Amino acid sequence: MNNLKPGVSDYYWCCVEIRAAPDVGEQVYLSVTEGVSTLNTVTVQRGGSVTILCPYDNIYQQHVKYWCKGNDWRSCTPIVRTDSPHKGKVSVRDDPDQQVFTVTMNSLITGDSGYYWCGVEISRDSAVGTRAYLSVTEGVSTLNRVSVHSGGSVTIPCFYDNVYQQHVKYWCRGSDWSSCTPIVHTNSPKKSGEVSIRDDPDRQIFTVTMNNLKTWNSGYYWCGVEISRGSAVGTRVNLSVTEGVSTLNTVTVERGGFVIIPCFYDNIYRQRVKYWCKGSDWSSCTPIVRTNSPKKNGEVSIRDDPGQRLFTVIMNNLTSGDSGSYWCGVEISRGSAVGTQVSLSVTEGVSTLNTVTVQRGGSLTIPCFYDNIYRQHKKYWCKGSDWSSCTPIVRTNYPKKSGEVSIRNDPVKRVFNVTMNNLTTGDSGYYWCGVDISRGSAVGRRVSLSVTGGVSTVNTVTVQRGGSVTIPCFYDNRYKSHVKYWCRGSDWSSCTTIVRTNSPKKNGEVSIRNDPVKPVFNVTMNNLTAGDSGSYWCGVEISRGSAVGTPVSLSVTEGVSTVNRVTVQRGGSVTIPCSYDNMYQQHVKYWCRGSDWSSCTPIIRTNSPKKSGEVSIRNYPVKRVFNVTMNNLTAGDSGYYWCGVEISRGSAVGTPVSLSVTEGKMSVLQTVANEMHSM
Known part of the structure; x- marks a missing residue:
C-alpha cells in the first residue's frame, strides 16, 4: 500500500481462498500516523555530500532502520542498515532519543540521482517507509583546493541552486561532512573571529572570508546549505596555508576555453620580478612569461598589481597539450626564487554556448x-x-x-x-x-535556448525588375556589438554570405549598414533582376561559429516601375507615372531624391505633405499608379529620383528615374506621353 493517508486506518485481512471449504484469514489493524517521514526532494551538486534525516514514531526506537534505492517500495535495494551502518560512500546513524536516523552520502555523481526510501523493519518481513527523490545536479559547488600564504586572507565562493535562495547557509570544518563543526551561519553568527560569511541570493552565491590565516588553519572545510528539519547539502574545500607565494592548487578548464590564475605574494616581494613557468619540477621549470619581458607569449600573458600583492596569468584557447604543472614564481636574488605549484587540467569532452x-x-x-x-x-x-x-x-x-x-x-x-x-x-x-x-556511456554539454526577440524582419518582399529594395533587420539589444550579415540560400545552415558589417560591407549591387542605436541593420539591393529572387537571411554572429537569423523571401516581379530617364526643357513641367503591384494599393507612396536608394531624401508623400513647392503627388489605387508632377523646372532639378512604396517597419521598395533638365524641346527617352494619355 503506497501513499498512505490517515483516512485509510482500519482493520484489514490476509485471506486465502479454499475450494469446497470456508476461506481462512488473519486480521491486521493498520494505523496511519507519522510512521517514517523525510524530505520529498533533495538537490545536490555533483561531487558534493548530503545528509537526509528520517524521523520515525516512538514505537520504532528499537527497530532496525535502513536506506534503500528504487522506484518501488516493495523491491527497493537496501544499501545500509543500522545493524550494518557503512557501505562505500553511504552511512547511516540512528538516534533513538531524538527518534530520527540520518543517512549521509558523499562524493555524489549523476548516477546517484533517483528514488530512495527511509525504511524501518517491523517483524516477519513487514516494514514501513517513505520515499525521497535525490537529484544530483548543481546543488552547492566551490573550488576543490585553495592555497593561501601565511598571514594572508582568502574569500571562498560557494555557489548554490535557485531552490536554496532563502535557505540558511553555513561554513563548517572537518574531514567528514556528517560531523563537521559549524563556524559561521548566514543567520547567526555571521562573523566568528577572523571568519565571516555573506549571502547574495540574486547571484546564488555565498562567500566566506578568512583573514590572518595561520598554518594551523589548513584543513578541510565545507560550504553547507540547510534544507529543513536538520537535513543539508554541501561540498568540500581543502585549504592549505603555506608561506611565500600562493595560488589555486588545481584548475580544470575545458578545451578551447581560457583561465585566469591569481598568484598572491608577500609584501616583501612587491618590487621583484614575477614569472609563470611550466614543469613538474620547480628547480627546472621553463619560464613562459615574465613581468619584465616578455609580458605576452602567444596565448599567455601576465600582469602584476603590487597594490593588491597579486599577479595574474591569463591563458587563452587552451588545448589538451596545455595540461600539466605550472608555477607562480617570484625572483629574489642571486638565482634564488620562491613559488607555488598549480596543476592545470584541460579536460576532454564536448563544449558549446x-x-x-x-x-x-x-x-x-x-x-x-x-x-x-x-x-x-x-x-x-x-x-x-x-x-x-x-x-x-x-x-x-x-x-x-x-x-x-x-x-x-x-x-x-x-x-x-x-x-x-x-x-x-x-x-x-x-x-x-x-x-x-560505448556501452551506453556518453558525454555532453547543456545549452539553454530562449525563443523571444533574436533577429526579425519582413517575411516577404516583392520588387520590380530593375528596382531597389531596403530590408530592415531588427535585433536584440544584446547583439549591438556583434557582426551582422546578409546571406542567400533556402537552408539557414548553409546559406552563402554576401555582405557583412565588418567586411565586405558592399558586394556589387548589395550593401549593408548597421545602426546600433535603433538597433537595426539595413540591407540595400539595387538593379534587381529575376535571378535575384529567392530566400535570404538576416544573420547575427554570436561566438565560435554560432549564429541566429530569420528568413526573407524576395520576389523580383513588377513591384514598382516607371520610366528610366526623362529629359525636360528648363522652365517646363513633367508628370512621372509610378506603377506598383496590387498588394501595395493601401501603402504609403513617396517621391525622394538621391543617387543612392538607401539614403534618398523624401520630398512628398501620399499621406503628407502631398505638395512641396513645385512638386505634387497623386495616387490612383484602382489603376495601381501614383503620379508625381514637377513644375517650373531648373537645371538644379536634374538628378536621380525614386518612386518609393513603404512596406512596414522601415522596409521599402522603389525604382529610380534619371531627370535631365536641358534647353529646347522636351523629349522622353522612354515614352511618357502614351502612358499619360492612357490615364
Whole structure:
C-alpha cells in the first residue's frame, strides 16, 4: 500500500481462498500516523555530500532502520542498515532519543540521482517507509583546493541552486561532512573571529572570508546549505596555508576555453620580478612569461598589481597539450626564487554556448565542439533539463533530420552543428550536445535556448525588375556589438554570405549598414533582376561559429516601375507615372531624391505633405499608379529620383528615374506621353 493517508486506518485481512471449504484469514489493524517521514526532494551538486534525516514514531526506537534505492517500495535495494551502518560512500546513524536516523552520502555523481526510501523493519518481513527523490545536479559547488600564504586572507565562493535562495547557509570544518563543526551561519553568527560569511541570493552565491590565516588553519572545510528539519547539502574545500607565494592548487578548464590564475605574494616581494613557468619540477621549470619581458607569449600573458600583492596569468584557447604543472614564481636574488605549484587540467569532452536567445519564427545554428578522440563517435542533440534523461531528437547516424531540426558533423573541424528552423516559444528549454562513447556511456554539454526577440524582419518582399529594395533587420539589444550579415540560400545552415558589417560591407549591387542605436541593420539591393529572387537571411554572429537569423523571401516581379530617364526643357513641367503591384494599393507612396536608394531624401508623400513647392503627388489605387508632377523646372532639378512604396517597419521598395533638365524641346527617352494619355 503506497501513499498512505490517515483516512485509510482500519482493520484489514490476509485471506486465502479454499475450494469446497470456508476461506481462512488473519486480521491486521493498520494505523496511519507519522510512521517514517523525510524530505520529498533533495538537490545536490555533483561531487558534493548530503545528509537526509528520517524521523520515525516512538514505537520504532528499537527497530532496525535502513536506506534503500528504487522506484518501488516493495523491491527497493537496501544499501545500509543500522545493524550494518557503512557501505562505500553511504552511512547511516540512528538516534533513538531524538527518534530520527540520518543517512549521509558523499562524493555524489549523476548516477546517484533517483528514488530512495527511509525504511524501518517491523517483524516477519513487514516494514514501513517513505520515499525521497535525490537529484544530483548543481546543488552547492566551490573550488576543490585553495592555497593561501601565511598571514594572508582568502574569500571562498560557494555557489548554490535557485531552490536554496532563502535557505540558511553555513561554513563548517572537518574531514567528514556528517560531523563537521559549524563556524559561521548566514543567520547567526555571521562573523566568528577572523571568519565571516555573506549571502547574495540574486547571484546564488555565498562567500566566506578568512583573514590572518595561520598554518594551523589548513584543513578541510565545507560550504553547507540547510534544507529543513536538520537535513543539508554541501561540498568540500581543502585549504592549505603555506608561506611565500600562493595560488589555486588545481584548475580544470575545458578545451578551447581560457583561465585566469591569481598568484598572491608577500609584501616583501612587491618590487621583484614575477614569472609563470611550466614543469613538474620547480628547480627546472621553463619560464613562459615574465613581468619584465616578455609580458605576452602567444596565448599567455601576465600582469602584476603590487597594490593588491597579486599577479595574474591569463591563458587563452587552451588545448589538451596545455595540461600539466605550472608555477607562480617570484625572483629574489642571486638565482634564488620562491613559488607555488598549480596543476592545470584541460579536460576532454564536448563544449558549446551556455545560453542562446532567438526570435520566434527565426532559425539557429548551435556549434557543438568535441575532442579529437570522438571524431568517429556518434553525435546527437537531445532535449531535457537533466542530462541523464534527455530525449534525443536527431543523431549523426539516424535520423539526421526531424521536422525543423537537422544535424551535420564536420570531423575535420571537430564540430557538429545543429540547425533549428521556424522556432516557437514552445521550443524554449534545455538541450544537450551529446557524444556516444560505448556501452551506453556518453558525454555532453547543456545549452539553454530562449525563443523571444533574436533577429526579425519582413517575411516577404516583392520588387520590380530593375528596382531597389531596403530590408530592415531588427535585433536584440544584446547583439549591438556583434557582426551582422546578409546571406542567400533556402537552408539557414548553409546559406552563402554576401555582405557583412565588418567586411565586405558592399558586394556589387548589395550593401549593408548597421545602426546600433535603433538597433537595426539595413540591407540595400539595387538593379534587381529575376535571378535575384529567392530566400535570404538576416544573420547575427554570436561566438565560435554560432549564429541566429530569420528568413526573407524576395520576389523580383513588377513591384514598382516607371520610366528610366526623362529629359525636360528648363522652365517646363513633367508628370512621372509610378506603377506598383496590387498588394501595395493601401501603402504609403513617396517621391525622394538621391543617387543612392538607401539614403534618398523624401520630398512628398501620399499621406503628407502631398505638395512641396513645385512638386505634387497623386495616387490612383484602382489603376495601381501614383503620379508625381514637377513644375517650373531648373537645371538644379536634374538628378536621380525614386518612386518609393513603404512596406512596414522601415522596409521599402522603389525604382529610380534619371531627370535631365536641358534647353529646347522636351523629349522622353522612354515614352511618357502614351502612358499619360492612357490615364
